[in-house]
Amino acid sequence: AGKSKVDDDVLDNLEEVLVASDVGVTTTLKVIDRIEARVAKDKYVGTDELNKILREEIAGLLSETNIGNETDFVIPDIPKKEGVKVPYVLMVVGVNGVGKTTTIGKLASQFKKKGLKVVLGAADTFRAAAIDQLQVWADRTDVPIVRQEMGSDPASVAFDSLKSAVAQNADVVIIDTAGRLHNKVNLMNELTKIKRVMQKVVDNSPHDVLLVLDGSTGQNAFEQAKQFTKATEVTSLAVTKLDGTAKGGVVIGISDQFKIPVKYIGVGEGIDDLQVFNKVEFVDSFFK
Amino acid sequence: MFNNLSDKLDKALHTLKGHGQITEINVAETLKEVRRALLDADVNFKIAKEFTKKVQQEAIGQNVLTTLNPGQLMVKLVKDELTTLMGGDTVGINLGGSPTVILMSGLQGSGKTTFSGKLAKYLKTKKTKQVLLVGCDVYRPAAINQLQVVGEQIGVEVYAEVGNQNPVEISQNAIAHAKTNGKNVVIIDTAGRLAVDEEMMTEISNIHKAINPQETLFVVDSMTGQDAVNTAKAFNNILNFDGVVLTKLDGDTRGGAALSIKSVVDKPIKFIGTGEKMEAIDVFHPDRMADRILGM
Ligand SMILES: Nc1nc2c(ncn2[C@@H]2O[C@H](COP(=O)(O)OP(=O)(O)OP(=O)(O)O)[C@@H](O)[C@H]2O)c(=O)[nH]1
Numbered sequence: 001a002g003k004s005k006v007d008d009d010v011l012d013n014l015e016e017v018l019v020a021s022d023v024g025v026t027t028t029l030k031v032i033d034r035i036e037a038r039v040a041k042d043k044y045v046g047t048d049e050l051n052k053i054l055r056e057e058i059a060g061l062l063s064e065t066n067i068g069n070e071t072d073f074v075i076p077d078i079p080k081k082e083g084v085k086v087p088y089v090l091m092v093v094g095v096n097g098v099g100k101t102t103t104i105g106k107l108a109s110q111f112k113k114k115g116l117k118v119v120l121g122a123a124d125t126f127r128a129a130a131i132d133q134l135q136v137w138a139d140r141t142d143v144p145i146v147r148q149e150m151g152s153d154p155a156s157v158a159f160d161s162l163k164s165a166v167a168q169n170a171d172v173v174i175i176d177t178a179g180r181l182h183n184k185v186n187l188m189n190e191l192t193k194i195k196r197v198m199q200k201v202v203d204n205s206p207h208d209v210l211l212v213l214d215g216s217t218g219q220n221a222f223e224q225a226k227q228f229t230k231a232t233e234v235t236s237l238a239v240t241k242l243d244g245t246a247k248g249g250v251v252i253g254i255s256d257q258f259k260i261p262v263k264y265i266g267v268g269e270g271i272d273d274l275q276v277f278n279k280v281e282f283v284d285s286f287f288k
Numbered sequence: 289m290f291n292n293l294s295d296k297l298d299k300a301l302h303t304l305k306g307h308g309q310i311t312e313i314n315v316a317e318t319l320k321e322v323r324r325a326l327l328d329a330d331v332n333f334k335i336a337k338e339f340t341k342k343v344q345q346e347a348i349g350q351n352v353l354t355t356l357n358p359g360q361l362m363v364k365l366v367k368d369e370l371t372t373l374m375g376g377d378t379v380g381i382n383l384g385g386s387p388t389v390i391l392m393s394g395l396q397g398s399g400k401t402t403f404s405g406k407l408a409k410y411l412k413t414k415k416t417k418q419v420l421l422v423g424c425d426v427y428r429p430a431a432i433n434q435l436q437v438v439g440e441q442i443g444v445e446v447y448a449e450v451g452n453q454n455p456v457e458i459s460q461n462a463i464a465h466a467k468t469n470g471k472n473v474v475i476i477d478t479a480g481r482l483a484v485d486e487e488m489m490t491e492i493s494n495i496h497k498a499i500n501p502q503e504t505l506f507v508v509d510s511m512t513g514q515d516a517v518n519t520a521k522a523f524n525n526i527l528n529f530d531g532v533v534l535t536k537l538d539g540d541t542r543g544g545a546a547l548s549i550k551s552v553v554d555k556p557i558k559f560i561g562t563g564e565k566m567e568a569i570d571v572f573h574p575d576r577m578a579d580r581i582l583g584m
Pocket residue numbers: 094095096097098099100101102103124127130177178179180240241242243244265266267268269273396397428480482
């Protein structure tokens with residue numbers, strides 16, 4: 001005979017697993033409520049089944065926005081403008097040191113493997129040797145890079161990059177930006193400006209604003225998502241450094257609350273250490 | 289979210305006042321609020337649990353209910369306990385040895401290279417030291433260039449060996465170079481590494497053994513979540529580091545990792561990073577950190 005209630009012990013244990021994975025108290029309680037509601041309705045037989053229910057419920061929170069279940073690195077076609085190919089414009093943003101530049105290098109490699117023509121734009125003109133770092137990735141992947149001097153105007157670099165991408169008939173242009181903490185108003189306004197300037201070259205660009213989150217970050221990632229969305233209308237997420245012991249669980253609540261899909265995960269420093277997000281595997285990793 | 293922790297505690301405790309004596313049972317609701325505030329601040333869940341237990345005993349001992357504002361007293365108890373746990377005696381940086389050798393360690397992107405520059409500048413200007421920065425990150429694209437740009441900004445020599453992929457050798461050569469060139473502090477920047485990466489952990493262990501630094505610092509991003517304890521433990525097991533550097537505190541993170549790390553390794557937090565610029569370095573204040581964790 002099935003039970004209609006989950007043991008307190010089991011729930012406590014579950015709460016611990018989720019909190020320890022950085023899911024956060026609010027989202028954890030939401031998950032537990034959903035499980036309790038479901039168990040009351042469906043009854044449950046044993047721990048195995050409970051685990052299954054749990055995974056389904058968490059995946060459920062990720063589902064509305066992560067419907068694609070993409071298994072590959074793809075970009076949508078952008079309609080031609082007056083017979084001229086328009087590049088897909090991807091702008092990468094995030095706080096300091098999360099892995100933006102590295103993720104760009106990995107993405108360039110993946111897109112290139114698909115036969116796409118990629119251009120990189122070095123719009124982090126602030127951090128020491130940020131341009132050189134992106135240059136190394138451009139060399140590794142053998143794709144062109146648009147760069148200016150350190151200290152130059154990032155919006156101007158972004159503008160040049162898009163111009164160059166259009167002129168070269170590129171399929172994708174990826175713009176690196178300097179890391180910035182989301183509570184710095186001037187720096188956040190700068191992002192808005194970069195975006196506006198890009199629209200002078202390509203209508204409706206950027207087509208994708210990728211917010212990179214460090215998988216080891218805790219609840220502050222919520223505020224990051226909120227503020228970057230305010231400044232740039234973030235359209236997708238990447239979670240990096242999941243090759244360590246951190247689980248990146250905060251992204252569940254973020255994806256649920258802001259309705260932004262998680263597109264990629266970073267699992268190392270190598271060029272091939274980028275994966276398309278898989279929600280089932282992601283949730284499973286909490287229990288390993 | 290928990291700016292009003294004090295209010296919440298007041299409310300929770302108010303309902304208890306009628307009960308006169310404070311007991312383990314009737315304080316539980318309040319402690320739930322405390323625990324939740326700590327978890328929202330990214331304090332590790334095990335440490336939050338231990339912490340609330342301790343506060344519970346304090347609260348019962350001091351009979352908080354008999355006071356005028358039990359919520360305020362409770363917050364004070366929590367704050368004092370947090371401050372004590374994160375504080376202890378302030379330990380400065382060990383500038384013994386000739387030259388003094390300082391080794392940086394930490395995860396990828398935590399802020400090691402930036403902090404190496406900040407510390408170099410601090411020691412140069414505040415302690416009139418002759419500093420040498422050493423680039424031992426032979427992996428990250430343009431890591432050495434980054435350190436060189438930093439060195440230029442602050443007017444400090446950077447030692448690097450183009451083509452040498454052996455950080456043990458580079459660090460040893462750098463110390464020899466420092467000795468013959470009148471430098472009295474050597475700061476060694478290393479590559480970021482994950483605690484689970486055995487090969488890379490062995491590498492830093494080998495550097496550590498070869499140079500026997502006066503000061504080994506563990507640099508950690510203050511936005512780190514629950515994993516902070518695993519990482520701190522693993523690095524401490526291998527390096528037995530002397531102190532912690534907490535970076536990116538110019539953000540709005542609550543920074544509960546500070547408490548977690550201090551609790552698991554019991555090493556002093558020696559410096560904080562408060563910006564990207566070379567001046568953005570400060571000493572650690574446990575009471576300010578306690579306020580921050582509590583969102584006050
Ligand atoms: N282990 C691991 N390390 C990563 C991953 N992604 C990036 N890194 C490392 O994290 C560090 C920071 O990466 P960057 O790409 O420079 O980060 P960023 O966001 O561009 O940094 P700023 O431009 O300084 O804000 C580097 O050492 C990278 O090699 C990942 O998925 N796993």
